[in-house]
Amino acid sequence: MSPAAGSRRGARALSWAAAAALVALPLLSGKFATYLGVRVALLAIFGTGYNLLLGRTGLLSFGHGGFYAAGAYALGLCSLHLTAHPLPGLALALAAGAAAALVVGFFCIRASEVYFSMLTLAFGMLIFAVVWNAREITGGDDGLVGVMRAPIALGPLRLDIAGERAFYLLAVALLAGSLWLAHRLRRSPFGLTLAGIRENPVRAEFAGVPVRRYRLAAFVISGAYAGLAGGLEVLLESNARPTMAHWTHSAEPILVSLLGGLHSLLGPAVGSLAFVALREVVQRFTENWMLAFGVVLLVIILGFRGGIVGAVEAGLRARRAGRAAP
Amino acid sequence: MSAPLLEVRGLSNHFGSVCTARDLSLSFAEGELTSVIGPNGAGKSTFINLLTGHLPVQAGQVLFRGRDVTGLAVHQRVRLGMGRSFQIANVFPGLTVLENVLIPALALAGRAGRPLSRISGEREAREQAQGVLSRVGLGAEAERPASALSHGDRRLLEVAVALASRPALLFLDEPTAGMNPVERTRLLEGIRALSAGGQTTFVLVEHDMDVVFALSARVVVLHRGELLCDGPPERVRADARVREVYLGHEVEEAAP
Amino acid sequence: MQSIVHVVLAGLSNGMFIWLVASGLTLIFGVLGVLNFAHGSFYMLGAYVSFSLVRALSPHFYLAMLFGPLVVCLAGWAVERWFLRAVYRLELPYQLLLTFAFVLIFDNLVKIVWGAGALHPPPGLGPLEGSVEILGRKFPIYSLFVIAVGPLVALALWALLERTWIGRIVRAAASDREMAAALGVRVPALFTGVFIFGTWLGAVGGALAVPYVGVLTPGMGESIIIEAFIVAVLGGLGSLKGAFLGALVIGVLNAFGTRFFPAFDMALIFLLMAAVLLVRPRGLFGVARS
Numbered sequence: 120m121s122p123a124a125g126s127r128r129g130a131r132a133l134s135w136a137a138a139a140a141l142v143a144l145p146l147l148s149g150k151f152a153t154y155l156g157v158r159v160a161l162l163a164i165f166g167t168g169y170n171l172l173l174g175r176t177g178l179l180s181f182g183h184g185g186f187y188a189a190g191a192y193a194l195g196l197c198s199l200h201l202t203a204h205p206l207p208g209l210a211l212a213l214a215a216g217a218a219a220a221l222v223v224g225f226f227c228i229r230a231s232e233v234y235f236s237m238l239t240l241a242f243g244m245l246i247f248a249v250v251w252n253a254r255e256i257t258g259g260d261d262g263l264v265g266v267m268r269a270p271i272a273l274g275p276l277r278l279d280i281a282g283e284r285a286f287y288l289l290a291v292a293l294l295a296g297s298l299w300l301a302h303r304l305r306r307s308p309f310g311l312t313l314a315g316i317r318e319n320p321v322r323a324e325f326a327g328v329p330v331r332r333y334r335l336a337a338f339v340i341s342g343a344y345a346g347l348a349g350g351l352e353v354l355l356e357s358n359a360r361p362t363m364a365h366w367t368h369s370a371e372p373i374l375v376s377l378l379g380g381l382h383s384l385l386g387p388a389v390g391s392l393a394f395v396a397l398r399e400v401v402q403r404f405t406e407n408w409m410l411a412f413g414v415v416l417l418v419i420i421l422g423f424r425g426g427i428v429g430a431v432e433a434g435l436r437a438r439r440a441g442r443a444a445p
Numbered sequence: 446m447s448a449p450l451l452e453v454r455g456l457s458n459h460f461g462s463v464c465t466a467r468d469l470s471l472s473f474a475e476g477e478l479t480s481v482i483g484p485n486g487a488g489k490s491t492f493i494n495l496l497t498g499h500l501p502v503q504a505g506q507v508l509f510r511g512r513d514v515t516g517l518a519v520h521q522r523v524r525l526g527m528g529r530s531f532q533i534a535n536v537f538p539g540l541t542v543l544e545n546v547l548i549p550a551l552a553l554a555g556r557a558g559r560p561l562s563r564i565s566g567e568r569e570a571r572e573q574a575q576g577v578l579s580r581v582g583l584g585a586e587a588e589r590p591a592s593a594l595s596h597g598d599r600r601l602l603e604v605a606v607a608l609a610s611r612p613a614l615l616f617l618d619e620p621t622a623g624m625n626p627v628e629r630t631r632l633l634e635g636i637r638a639l640s641a642g643g644q645t646t647f648v649l650v651e652h653d654m655d656v657v658f659a660l661s662a663r664v665v666v667l668h669r670g671e672l673l674c675d676g677p678p679e680r681v682r683a684d685a686r687v688r689e690v691y692l693g694h695e696v697e698e699a700a701p
Numbered sequence: 702m703q704s705i706v707h708v709v710l711a712g713l714s715n716g717m718f719i720w721l722v723a724s725g726l727t728l729i730f731g732v733l734g735v736l737n738f739a740h741g742s743f744y745m746l747g748a749y750v751s752f753s754l755v756r757a758l759s760p761h762f763y764l765a766m767l768f769g770p771l772v773v774c775l776a777g778w779a780v781e782r783w784f785l786r787a788v789y790r791l792e793l794p795y796q797l798l799l800t801f802a803f804v805l806i807f808d809n810l811v812k813i814v815w816g817a818g819a820l821h822p823p824p825g826l827g828p829l830e831g832s833v834e835i836l837g838r839k840f841p842i843y844s845l846f847v848i849a850v851g852p853l854v855a856l857a858l859w860a861l862l863e864r865t866w867i868g869r870i871v872r873a874a875a876s877d878r879e880m881a882a883a884l885g886v887r888v889p890a891l892f893t894g895v896f897i898f899g900t901w902l903g904a905v906g907g908a909l910a911v912p913y914v915g916v917l918t919p920g921m922g923e924s925i926i927i928e929a930f931i932v933a934v935l936g937g938l939g940s941l942k943g944a945f946l947g948a949l950v951i952g953v954l955n956a957f958g959t960r961f962f963p964a965f966d967m968a969l970i971f972l973l974m975a976a977v978l979l980v981r982p983r984g985l986f987g988v989a990r991s
Contacts, residue, residue: 173794177792179794179797230982231982232793233730233736233793234934234978234982234983234984236736236793236797237930238934238974238978240927240930241974241975241978242971242975244927244967244971245968247967248967248968248971251967252967304560306563307559307560307561307562307563308547308551308556308558308559308564308567308570309557309558310560310564311540311544311548311564312548312551312552312558314537314540314544315537315540315544317539318537318538318539319536319537319538321499321531322531322535322536322537322606324518324519324523325497325519325520325523325528325529325607326548326549326606326609326610327520327524327552327553327557328520328548328552328557329518329521330520333558336558366927367923370801374798377794377798406817407812407813408809409808409809410805410806410809410810410813413802413803413804416798416799416801416802416805420788420795420802421784421787421788421799424791424795
């Protein structure tokens with residue numbers, strides 16, 4: 120068996136184990152664990168989309184909190200002023216995230232490297248400033264409050280998502296869909312072309328690829344994921360807050376991608392699980408969650424750049440090699 | 446004889462106060478293997494960068510098959526049939542050899558943007574990519590990561606990536622730099638065969654005089670951004686000015 | 702009229718703090734090629750350490766101002782020597798995220814040592830108390846002092862880089878690392894030195910801010926680093942001239958925004974940065990790095 124096939128099998132086994140654990144979690148534990156499960160799922164959707172940009176296309180954006188917030192406020196406003204039905208709200212959230220990313224991306228995509236990162240940071244903070252200041256529409260620093268979690272009604276079908284468990288299952292289903300889409304994108308010609316742009320943008324241009332347009336497409340897709348995650352958070356917490364657009368929130372999908380592994384499909388999802396779990400555990404014992412996470416981050420950057428998934432894969436490979444050799 | 450494959454009219458370029466191209470006008474005919482030579486700083490790389498769109502043209506015109514391409518983006522020129530390789534091996538290091546060649550093949554077929562179909566199902570592009578790999582002698586390496594190739598093989602792969610766009614005109618920027626003699630011979634034979642095949646017209650930028658005079662039907666000499674001499678190898682070799690500014694320089698260097 | 706003069710003066714003194722942070726940031730980027738998120742943390746550490754020293758060494762205010770930033774330089778040395786050096790050859794995201802990890806670590810350490818709440822330096826802490834009358838309204842002397850310090854630092858930096866032997870080496874290493882190394886410059890040591898010097902500039906900004914800002918919080922580094930980023934990017938990363946001008950513009954624009962368009966004060970800066978980068982993708986005085 121080739122090592123590539125081996126690592127694929129390892130990744131698959133890991134993914135099923137993670138999926139099973141994720142779904143089983145609320146069935147085994149209480150309400151708070153279910154709530155945390157939803158948070159993991161939302162962060163994983165955010166991160167999975169984001170990593171199509173960072174891990175796949177090689178672009179480091181510091182503005183995705185802005186698209187998250189665009190989705191959140193889109194759903195919040197839709198729910199408060201148009202209809203409380205979650206489906207149009209979520210569709211609108213997704214579209215708002217994509218649209219915001221399209222506008223911002225149009226301006227940022229021409230900048231290279233550090234300038235791209237800084238420009239996205241500035242636009243993200245611009246969204247933060249707008250949300251903060253447009254008090255009449257967004258509620259300013261109080262945010263949008265009082266969003267209901269209405270049932271999903273499809274003709275005669277009524278899906279009540281007010282309960283934590285039902286909402287958790289909805290979030291997991293949407294995460295599964297997000298992962299499936301990311302998976303398809305990664306193994307498509309489009310995904311290969313994005314990887315080519317990451318590896319060598321100049322060569323990609325000379326291979327006949329309109330690099331800017333592809334980068335923009337990846338940017339918009341990741342923005343749509345962010346918008347969806349933002350909309351879901353409003354349903355979860357029943358409010359939208361300007362801090363969602365703040366750059367410290369934009370750092371979260373970067374951190375979970377890195378934690379889980381930049382170069383694997385499941386990296387950001389695994390990273391989200393680890394991130395939320397770590398935060399809960401550390402906060403139980405000490406106030407110093409940021410310190411702990413900073414140290415974890417250092418360890419990953421200096422020693423485990425493949426992230427958790429990369430380390431597990433390397434471990435599986437080593438074990439197999441050990442078994443193969445007598 | 447129809448319009449030349451590529452025509453350059455009055456091309457000029459400056460970097461600050463340094464002139465890297467001064468009112469260059471010349472054309473490349475289909476099927477004629479041409480080498481561009483000149484001492485360091487003659488503006489050879491700039492010349493290629495200008496023609497392929499890697500650098501914006503400050504003054505002058507570039508016509509490809511009679512069509513003005515001066516304002517076109519790089520990828521648009523590639524689609525029209527202009528390709529290039531780089532001085533430093535310039536491939537997609539983290540991808541496999543086959544994937545390296547698939548990217549231009551998919552882009553050429555207009556299928557690179559398909560978001561939901563599978564790579565494994567892109568039969569035509571895969572066949573084309575495999576064909577290009579075997580033509581340059583990398584057929585057996587298809588599944589290896591490009592970063593694992595030897596330096597010479599990586600240069601070959603770069604030529605393969607360029608060829609996969611099916612260029613009518615292909616610029617090779619010092620293709621044999623850093624190669625060992627065996628690899629060099631292999632690559633030159635390949636270029637000769639491909640050139641004779643007639644689908645691609647090659648323009649080489651070269652340092653190595655043996656390569657230039659062995660392969661070229663025509664030699665263009667640049668010096669400080671200006672066209673110094675242009676003609677068949679024998680005539681260029683005999684040209685007094687070329688001997689003075691270029692070969693003389695070489696001879697001096699070569700003398701112990 | 703008088704209110705406009707006062708708004709400009711307030712903007713200039715705010716701008717000088719941003720300049721002190723941005724100068725170190727852009728110097729480090731220019732030479733090392735690393736954009737340091739933790740630079741705001743050095744500013745914050747400079748403020749906290751100096752504040753503690755002011756209390757310990759009271760009434761020797763100047764000694765505290767001198768030693769506080771030097772203590773912070775130790776942190777800068779540790780970051781460069783033991784961590785940053787390991788990631789120079791990695792891609793940009795890893796470098797940025799490494800420095801981001803230090804933002805988390807330093808912010809948290811400050812909370813552990815000094816508490817999570819705000820610290821309020823008592824009024825009349827430093828020298829240069831009181832105010833002078835400018836166009837019929839009072840203006841703090843200390844702010845005038847800060848406005849004077851900024852250009853002095855700029856001048857000193859310029860002289861250091863353009864007129865001294867060490868400045869020539871730094872500039873050579875900035876434009877071509879390999880060449881400098883080939884000429885016998887010990888590039889790693891030089892990088893450490895430049896990083897420590899940049900750290901010192903940021904920490905001095907923090908120390909000077911102690912009597913000025915009136916409140917120290919563990920988040921003060923995060924807010925100034927964003928402003929310093931904007932200033933450095935606006936002026937062109939690596940350009941000290943650009944950072945100085947950018948800091949003046951942002952400081953004054955900020956002051957006008959707060960005074961006249963309080964609803965847009967934050968948005969104004971980000972819009973300006975976006976607008977400049979659209980016209981000049983590498984900032985006002987930026988040059989392409991080879």
